[in-house]
Amino acid sequence: MPDSMTNWAWNDPSLQPIREEQAAEFEEMTGTKINWQTFPFEDFTAKFTSALQGGNAPDTTALSVLWVPRYASQEVILNLEEEGFDPSNYVAGAKRNAMSSGSLYSVPWYADCRALAINKTMFEQAGLEIPDPLERPSWEEWKSWVDALAKEHGTGYGMPAGEGFDGFVLSNGGGYINDDGTKAIINNDAALEAANFLQPMVMDKKIATYTGGGATTAGAQFESENIPMYYAGSWDYGRMEESGIDWQYVPHPSGPRIDTSHTWSAGVYYSVPTRGGSNRKAGLRFLEYISSKETQKRVVEAIGGFPGLKSAYETDYFTNYIKEHPKLKTIEQEMPNTVSFPDHPEVATMWSAVHTSAQALWTGTEPKKALDNAAKEIKSVL
Incomplete structure (x- = not known):
């Protein structure tokens, strides 16, 4: 192992303390010091591509689930199955996002899940009963809350x-x-039903939508008690607990066409570059560390995400942590219902197309027109 290695991640200040803590643990285990370099999320892919071409690639890099298929198809990240990593060790949602074309190209530092966060005090002020944290509401029940x-x-x-x-x-x-x-299906009947359901509530300002960061995010508005309910992530847990709000999670509502609530499964995934001067041995050793049972069993406490490794869920440490933090039982229940992103090199383009059309919906564009535009752009990259 080398004396030092370089790891890349995007600039999320809330995660830097645990990165440094794990770097210290990794150095104690291996003798290799980790030099972290962080970049803004929106600049990350351009920086990575430039580093691959310029010969200064990191030894391991964080990847969004939106990027794994692209880099796998370009063969600029290692096929980890060929390096001894077994996809069957990971939970379903995390495994699917870590793979492309049937092979494993990344490992989850953590996986995550979306749900609703509700301010219980503001619910009671509106004359509403506090919902069961494990009971999934229907769209209509959720609308009555809104x-x-x-x-x-x-x-x-x-x-x-x-x-x-x-x-x-x-x-x-x-x-x-x-x-x-x-085939693009973002303009099918199921999606149109969602658009037609939400648009009137947004136009009537019963639902607030946010596109920026910082103080404009839904989470920040919830913490400031400006909104009583929002689309929350498992990673928000620690911050919410520190906010002093009387709150809880509720499963995301399920629509009329299915009886299970689905949200995206995502998280942070790490891969090893195949070129650009990266040290494969060091990179693979770091991946072994972050996907080990000892590291994975602590990710809820450390990061707010959930383990990607199946065996971590079976440890006393994880079981006891959930018992001691019962709000997380909602996330534990909903994790198996998450949906992985499409395994396509242009999934990031699809994401942008759909979200651009969604923003048009919230300014009054007719739903079929908005979603047909998204479908047309998706079709162009299939």
Whole structure:
């Protein structure tokens, strides 16, 4: 092993302390010091491509699930099965996002799940009963909450403009493309039903949508008690607990076409470059470390995500942590219902197309027109 290695990640200040803590643990185990380099998420792919070409690639790099298929198809990240990693060791949602074309190209640092976060005090002020944290509401029941909350508080729900829409498409059995990747389905009846359901509530300002970062995010507005319910992630747990709000998770509502709530499965995944001067031995050793049972069993406490490794769920450490933090039982229940992103090199293009169309929906564009535009752009890359 070398004396030092370089790891890349995008600039999320909330994750830097655990990165440094794990770097210290890794150095103690292996004698190799980790030099972290972080870049803005929106610049990351350009930086990575430049590094591969310029011979200064990192030894291992964080990847969004939107990028794994692209880099796998370009063969610029290692096929990890050929290096001894077994996909069957990982839980379903994490495994699917880590793979492309049937092979494993990344390992999850953590996997995550989306749900609703509700302010219990603001629910009671609106005359609503506090819902069971393990009971999945229907769209209509959820709408009744939004109506009552908006009447009392001005806004009933907050969501990211794009991914919030995705959640309702997925929870009605829809998606971006069909199972064999030959056809765009973002404009099918399931997706149109979601658009027609949400648009009036957004236009009436019962739902607030957010496109920026910082103080404009739904999470920040929830923490400030400006909105009573929002589209939340498992990674929000620690911050919410520190906010002092009386809150809980609720499963994302399910649509009329399916009886299971679906949201995206994502997280942070690490891969090893095949070129650009990366040290494969060091990179693979780091991947072994982050996907080990000892590291994975602690990811909920350390990061807020959930383990990607199956065996981590069977440890006393993980079981006890969930018992001690019962709000997370909602996330534990919903993790198996998450949906992986399409395994296609242009999935990031699809994501952008759908989210651009979703933003058009929220400014009054007729739903069929908006979703036909998204489908046309997706079709152009299939």
